[in-house]
Structure formats: C-alpha cells, structure tokens
Amino acid sequence: MKSSQKKIVKLFATLLIISSFIAIYKGSYSISIIDLAFGNLEEIQEFVILNIRIPRVILAGFVGCSLALSGACLQGLFRNPLADPGLIGVSSGAALGAATSIVIGAEIAPNNYINSFFLPLSAILGSIFVIVILSIITKGFKKSNITYLILAGIAINSFAGVGIGILTYISDDAELRGLTFWSMGSFEGISWSLIIPSILLIFLTTIWTLTFSRRLDIIQLGENDAHRLGIDVKKLKKNIIISSAIIVGVSTSLVGMIGFVGLVIPHVARLLGGANHNYLLIASIFLGSSLMIFADLISRTIIQPAQLPVGLITSAIGAPFFLWLIYNMKRK
Amino acid sequence: MSIKINNLSYEIENRRILKNISFEINSGEIIAVLGPNGSGKSTLINIISGNLKKTSGEIMFNGTNLDKLSIEKQALLRSTMSQNQKILYDFKSEEIIELGWIQFNNSNFRNALKEVSNECGIVNLLDKNFSSISGGEQQRVHFARTLIQLYNEYIDEKRYYLFDEPTSNLDLAHEISLIKILKEKVKKNFGILIALHDLNLAYNFADKILLLKNGELAKYGTPNDVFIEKNLSHVYEIPIVVNKKEKIIKYY
Numbered sequence: 318m319k320s321s322q323k324k325i326v327k328l329f330a331t332l333l334i335i336s337s338f339i340a341i342y343k344g345s346y347s348i349s350i351i352d353l354a355f356g357n358l359e360e361i362q363e364f365v366i367l368n369i370r371i372p373r374v375i376l377a378g379f380v381g382c383s384l385a386l387s388g389a390c391l392q393g394l395f396r397n398p399l400a401d402p403g404l405i406g407v408s409s410g411a412a413l414g415a416a417t418s419i420v421i422g423a424e425i426a427p428n429n430y431i432n433s434f435f436l437p438l439s440a441i442l443g444s445i446f447v448i449v450i451l452s453i454i455t456k457g458f459k460k461s462n463i464t465y466l467i468l469a470g471i472a473i474n475s476f477a478g479v480g481i482g483i484l485t486y487i488s489d490d491a492e493l494r495g496l497t498f499w500s501m502g503s504f505e506g507i508s509w510s511l512i513i514p515s516i517l518l519i520f521l522t523t524i525w526t527l528t529f530s531r532r533l534d535i536i537q538l539g540e541n542d543a544h545r546l547g548i549d550v551k552k553l554k555k556n557i558i559i560s561s562a563i564i565v566g567v568s569t570s571l572v573g574m575i576g577f578v579g580l581v582i583p584h585v586a587r588l589l590g591g592a593n594h595n596y597l598l599i600a601s602i603f604l605g606s607s608l609m610i611f612a613d614l615i616s617r618t619i620i621q622p623a624q625l626p627v628g629l630i631t632s633a634i635g636a637p638f639f640l641w642l643i644y645n646m647k648r649k
Numbered sequence: 650m651s652i653k654i655n656n657l658s659y660e661i662e663n664r665r666i667l668k669n670i671s672f673e674i675n676s677g678e679i680i681a682v683l684g685p686n687g688s689g690k691s692t693l694i695n696i697i698s699g700n701l702k703k704t705s706g707e708i709m710f711n712g713t714n715l716d717k718l719s720i721e722k723q724a725l726l727r728s729t730m731s732q733n734q735k736i737l738y739d740f741k742s743e744e745i746i747e748l749g750w751i752q753f754n755n756s757n758f759r760n761a762l763k764e765v766s767n768e769c770g771i772v773n774l775l776d777k778n779f780s781s782i783s784g785g786e787q788q789r790v791h792f793a794r795t796l797i798q799l800y801n802e803y804i805d806e807k808r809y810y811l812f813d814e815p816t817s818n819l820d821l822a823h824e825i826s827l828i829k830i831l832k833e834k835v836k837k838n839f840g841i842l843i844a845l846h847d848l849n850l851a852y853n854f855a856d857k858i859l860l861l862k863n864g865e866l867a868k869y870g871t872p873n874d875v876f877i878e879k880n881l882s883h884v885y886e887i888p889i890v891v892n893k894k895e896k897i898i899k900y901y
Contacts, residue, residue, distance in 0.1 A: 396737050535748050539734050541700045546751055546798065547724030592738035 322596040325589055329603035333378070336607040340374045340614045341366060345621040373507045377613040377627075378606035379516045380504075380572055381582075383564035385605025386526055388579025389586070389597050391448075393533040394557050395455065397466050398642065401580030402565045405451060405466055406473030407444045408576070411562075411569035413477040414443025419495045420488045437515060441566030447473055448558045499573055504613050504627060507571075515567045523602065526560045529553065530594035537592075575628045577635020578605055584642065608634075650711045650807035651675045652697065652727075652840065657706035659692055659864075666692050667864045670706070672857075676807040676840040679831060681851035683844075684861035685885055690844040691732070693861070694813050697842070698729040711806050724751055727809040728798035730791055732817065736779050742790045743775040749794035752801055761800040768830055769793045770823075785818040792827065799839070809840040816847070828854050848898045852876055860884055872896075 318326070342353050348362050358366065384402060391400040391407075402408045418439035454469045481496075488496060532553050536543045540550045568575075586600035612630040619625060652674040659667040667689045674680055682690045695701045697708060699720060708715040710726055718726070728749070736745065743762065750758050766772045771789050774782055779790065792815055799808050810831075816824045831841055832854065845851050851858060851872065858875040860868040862884045868875045876898060881889040890899040 398737065534740075534744075537736055537738065537740065538745075538748060539731075541695070541698075541731060542729075542734060544700055544720060545698050545724060545729045546749065547721040549720060587738060591744075592740050593744055 318593075318596045319591070322590045322593075322600070325586075326596065326600050326603065329586075329600055329607065333603050333607040333610070336610045336614070337374050337378065340377070340610045341370050343614060343618060344370060345617065368509070369507075372509050372512055373504050373613070374610055375516060376507050376512045376571065377504055377609045379512075379519045380568040380575065381578060381605040381607070381609025381612075382523060382602045383519050383568040383605075384575060384578040384609070385582035385601040386523060386598060387561040387565050388605075389583035389594070389601040390526060390529065390533065390557050390561055391579070392583055393594055393597075394536065394554065395451075395466055396537060396539075398584070399467055399580070399639075401577065402444075402561065403574060403576035403578075404580060404639075405470035406447050406477065407451075407561065407565050408569050408574045409474045409477035410443040410445075410447030411440040411566045412443070412574050413480045414439040414441070414446075414566065415499065415570045416481045416484045416496055417443075419499065420484045420492045434514075437518075437567045437570040440570035441562050444562035444566040444569070445558060448562055452554060452558070504572055512571065515571055518567055519564050522560050522563045526557075526564075527598055529557060529560075530598050533557075533594040533598075573626075573628065575609075576632045577639065578609060578631050580642075581635045581638045582608060584638075651709075652711075652809055652842075653707075653709040654697070655707040655709070657693075657696065657708065658704050659689075659696055659701065660704040665864055667696070670861075670866050672859055672866070672869050674809055674840045674842050676809070677835055677838045678856045679835055679841045679843065679854065680857045680859055681843050681845050681855035682859045682861065683846075683848065683851055683884075684867070687863075688861040689864040690861060691813055692864075694729060694731075694811050694842070694844060698727065698811060699723050710809075724798065725801060725804055725808075726806060727811060728795045729811040729813070730795035730815050731813050733784070733788070734791065740779050741775070742771065742777055742779050742782065745779050745790055746775075746794045746797055749796075749798040750800075751798060757800075757802075761797055765793050765797045765800065768833075769796070770826065783818075785820060785823065788815065788818045789823065789827075796830070796834075807838060807840065809842070810834060812841070812843040814844050814846065816845070816850070824850070848876070848881070848900070849896075852896045852898060 342348055342350050346365050348358070348366065352358055352362070353366070387402050387407070388400065391402065391405070392398055415436055418435045422435045422439070450473070451466060451469055455466050485493065485496060532548050535546050535548050536550065536553065543550050582605040583597060583601050586597055586604055590596050590600055613627050616625040616627040616630050654673065655671050657667060657670040658665065670693065672680070682693060684690055692701065696703050699715065710718060746762060746765070747758065750761070766775055769789055769792060771793055774786055774790060779787065795810065795812070799810070816827055819827065828850070831843070835841060855872060857870065858868070858872050859866065860875055860880065867884050868880050873893070876891050878889055878891050881891065881898070885900070887900055892899070
C-alpha cells in the first residue's frame with residue numbers, strides 16, 4: 318500500500334469511528350451526549366444504548382462491510398465494474414434461500430433455535446448457487462462479459478422474485494408475517510443473541526478474504542496470464558465465490574436485501590486511492606461500514622418515530638451513482 | 650537443457666488444431682514461430698505455457714514432464730507474453746510490472762524494476778495510468794512485466810521466455826530495441842520462443858525457424874534451411890521471393 322493510500326484508509330477508519338458514535342447517541346429516544354460521555358445514564362437510557370443501539374450499529378457496520386467487500390471482490394474477479402451482489406442476483410439468491418427456510422423450514426424444523434441457523438445457512442447456499450451459475454454463464458464471453466453478467470443478473474433477480482412470490486402465496490399467516498418483516502430490509506428488532514454468531518462469521522470470512530488481494534490484482538491481467546504467473550485461478554474463483562456467498566448470505570438473512578452498497582463503495586474507494594486490492598479491500602470495508610451506519614441512522618431518524626427501510630436510503634444514493642457510472646462508461 | 654516438445658497434438662471438438670509437432674527450445678537460442686493466421690502459433694504457446702491441456706504427446710521442461718510441474722514452479726521457469734491484454738481498472742504502469750514479480754522476497758523489486766525499465770526504455774511510463782498510454786506503450790509495459798518474472802537470482806535451472814507477437818503494436822525503433830533485448834537474454838542463456846508475422850525480422854535474428862501450416866509442422870530448421878521460396882510460397886499461398894545474400898524476403 319502506498320502512503321497516500323494509507324492516509325485514505327486512516328481517514329475512512331476515522332469516519333467509521335465518528336459515524337458509530339453519532340449513531341449510538343442519536344435516535345428517536347433522546348440521550349444527551351454529555352450524559353453519554355460521562356456515563357451519567359438512567360437505567361432505561363442504558364438499556365437503550367446497550368441492548369438496542371450498540372448491537373444495531375455493530376450489525377449495520379458488519380453488513381456494510383460485507384456488501385462493500387463482496388462488491389470489491391466480485392468486481393475484481395469478474396473484471397466488471399458493474400458487479401454488485403444486489404445487481405447481479407447474489408442477494409436475491411440469498412433472499413430466495415432465506416425465504417425458503419422461513420416458509421418451508423418452519424414446517425420441517427419448528428424449533429426456533431435450529432431455525433435461526435437454518436435461515437443464514439440457506440441464504441448462503443442461495444448465494445453460492447447464484448454465483449456458480451453466473452460464472453458458468455459468463456465463462457465464454459470475453460469483452461462483452463460486462464453486459465452479459467448484468468443481463469444474467471436481471472434474469473436471476475426476476476426468477477428469485479418468482480420463487481419468493483410463490484413462497485409468499487403458499488405461506489400461512491405466521492410465515493407470511495415473518496417473510497414480510499424480513500423482506501423489508503431493516504435493522505429493526507436486532508438483539509445480541511441474534512447477531513453474535515453472524516458477526517463472528519462475517520469477521521472471520523473478511524479476514525480470510527483480505528488474503529486474496531494480491532491474487533485479485535494478478536487476475537486483472539486475465540485468467541490465462543494469472544495462470545502463467547502461478548495463480549490457481551479455479552481455486553481463487555472458488556474461494557471468492559464461497560467467501561462472498563457467506564458474507565452476503567449472512568447479511569441478507571439478517572437484514573434483507575440492501576442494494577447498491579457493493580457497487581458504489583468500491584468505486585469511490587478506487588477513485589480516491591487506486592485499484593490495487595490490498596488497498597481497495599480494506600478501504601471498502603471501512604467506507605462500507607460507515608456508509609451503512611449512516612444510512613441506518615438516517616432511516617431511523619428522518620421521520621421519527623417511524624423507520625424507513627434502510628435499503629431505500631442506499632438505493633436513493635446508489636441508483637443515481639449507477640446511472641452516472643453507465644454514462645461514464647462510454648468514454649472508455 | 651531445453652524445453653523438448655515431442656509429438657504434440659491438440660484437438661478441440663474433434664478438430665485438429667496441432668498435429669504431431671516435435672521440436673526443441675534450447676537455452677541460448679531464439680526460435681521464431683511463423684505461419685499464416687490460424688496455423689496454431691498461439692495455441693502452441695498456450696500449451697507450452699500450461700494454459701491448454703495437450704491431447705497427446707509430451708513436453709519436457711529441463712528433463713521434467715510439464716504435467717508434473719506445479720503452476721508455481723512453471724511460473725519460475727518460463728514467462729509468457731500474450732497478445733494485447735486490456736486492463737479494466739486504473740493501475741499505474743509500475744503496478745502492472747509489479748504483478749510479474751512473483752518472488753516471496755520483495756526487497757529486490759526496486760532494483761529489478763529500475764533495471765528492466767531502463768532496459769525497455771519505459772522509465773517515463775512508470776507512474777502513468779496504464780489505460781491512458783498508447784497501445785504500443787502498453788505492449789512495452791507488458792514486455793517489461795514478462796521480463797521481470799524471471800529476474801530471480803536464486804534459480805540455477807535454465808529458463809525460457811515465450812512471446813506471442815510482442816512487436817505487433819511497436820514502431821520500427823522499438824521493434825529493433827526489443828529484438829536487441831532478446832539477444833541480450835540469449836547471451837545470458839535464456840531460451841526464447843517467439844511467434845511473429847514479420848518474415849524479414851525472423852530471418853535476421855532468429856537461430857531457428859518453426860514454420861506452421863494448418864497446425865502441422867511445415868518446416869523446422871535454421872533460417873537458411875527454412876526460407877526457401879518453394880516452402881514459403883506453399884505455406885503462405887502467395888508467390889514469395891527470397892534474397893539469400895541480403896537476407897531479404899519479398900512478397901509483394
């Protein structure tokens with residue numbers, strides 16, 4: 318990493334710390350920052366901070382990290398600037414997996430405890446399935462890989478939509494309730510017991526993913542040249558598919574589909590600092606986490622005490638950026 | 650020591666791309682691969698580089714079967730430059746060259762970079778964005794990356810460079826300076842295989858010529874043996890005149 322890139326990473330890390338503090342003290346239940354700083358809190362304030370806000374902020378950070386990191390990895394692996402877990406169907410694969418487990422899993426394993434593992438697991442399987450399909454479909458294409466990946470994503474998104482639609486149709490009242498709450502995509506109703514296994518899994522996978530950065534650089538030369546430089550391309554692909562599927566699958570299973578974070582964050586990081594992945598992955602992690610924490614803060618404070626789905630906020634930021642990106646591509 | 654290719658054939662979907670090719674890339678020797686479009690030059694390079702699996706035959710690297718060499722080991726023994734690769738994201742030229750540095754010990758990279766960029770005359774390109782420089786300049790940067798891959802002092806085995814039309818985007822001056830660099834490499838006992846279209850270039854600097862037609866070995870030998878009007882006219886299907894004295898080949 319160059320020294321200018323180190324500075325940017327430090328800046329993003331600072332941004333993450335600041336956004337976390339703001340997000341912890343701000344909310345529909347008001348807590349004075351002075352009381353917070355001196356630990357001068359009433360019992361109910363303490364409860365709100367410790368059991369509602371902090372887990373929520375931590376989860377938002379980890380989800381932002383997951384989406385941005387998998388966006389950066391997929392953009393690198395497919396050598397495609399438009400790869401985003403939401404856009405190319407990875408998130409909806411996870412969503413279909415999660416919806417399947419909500420509706421069908423409840424009948425196979427009514428036990429709530431088992432179900433809480435079943436949900437993320439089937440979301441992970443859903444995303445693995447989609448990424449494998451994508452890499453098979455786009456394999457033969459060379460230059461037009463960009464277009465076909467997005468087209469395949471459209472098809473997969475609508476196919477997953479059909480699946481979720483059918484599941485909605487056949488679900489009973491209780492399942493429908495679960496499905497609806499979950500699919501709105503928000504950080505509501507988060508508790509420590511729910512998030513601890515997930516953030517642990519995301520954390521470990523993130524560390525693992527960071528070890529791919531050099532190989533992601535080399536694969537920019539193309540798969541043939543990467544192979545000639547001693548890279549086991551198949552293994553790298555498999556590893557990135559698995560790691561992206563885990564982090565996107567776990568995130569989606571907890572908070573639903575959140576679009577455009579995986580697209581926008583790596584681009585911003587690249588524009589500011591450069592394209593080498595040992596910088597890009599870390600920068601995306603910090604920037605993605607802070608953006609998601611901010612987006613969640615906006616979603617729960619903009620029309621208090623109601624809460625907007627956080628996916629709405631990220632799409633409002635991300636969709637125009639996506640259009641700008643397409644507009645810019647014609648110059649290349 | 651050499652890369653020995655024995656009865657190599659390659660088939661895809663029942664179509665023969667290469668048929669019973671045998672030759673040897675000796676260290677300290679330049680072999681030019683010539684032939685019309687679609688004669689199998691790139692396929693041959695891809696097979697020796699380990700990108701494609703041969704259908705039959707045998708490839709021996711310094712006496713070891715290619716199939717038994719790990720891809721990491723192959724990367725230390727041979728370096729391959731393919732035809733025009735585009736890089737999507739904005740990397741600096743220096744970063745592109747750094748991708749060829751595959752050694753664990755990173756401390757010598759600066760020295761090697763200095764040496765190779767002086768050698769290739771690309772010092773002024775190093776901190777430019779790769780995607781913003783011209784096609785010829787990009788080709789020179791890729792050439793430098795290909796060279797630096799074998800800058801390893803700790804290997805005493807013979808090593809090889811394979812080039813697939815490395816001069817296709819170069820002007821005359823850079824074409825000649827690239828050839829000079831190859832000549833230097835040969836003096837240092839590297840073996841070189843280079844696919845070319847320019848018959849005159851091959852005539853004047855290659856030690857041996859491998860002439861391909863429709864995936865078959867039409868002729869293999871020294872330039873004087875191979876560059877015979879009958880051979881060339883047959884392979885390229887146009888009348889070709891060879892001036893042996895001045896080493897000039899005319900085809901128009």
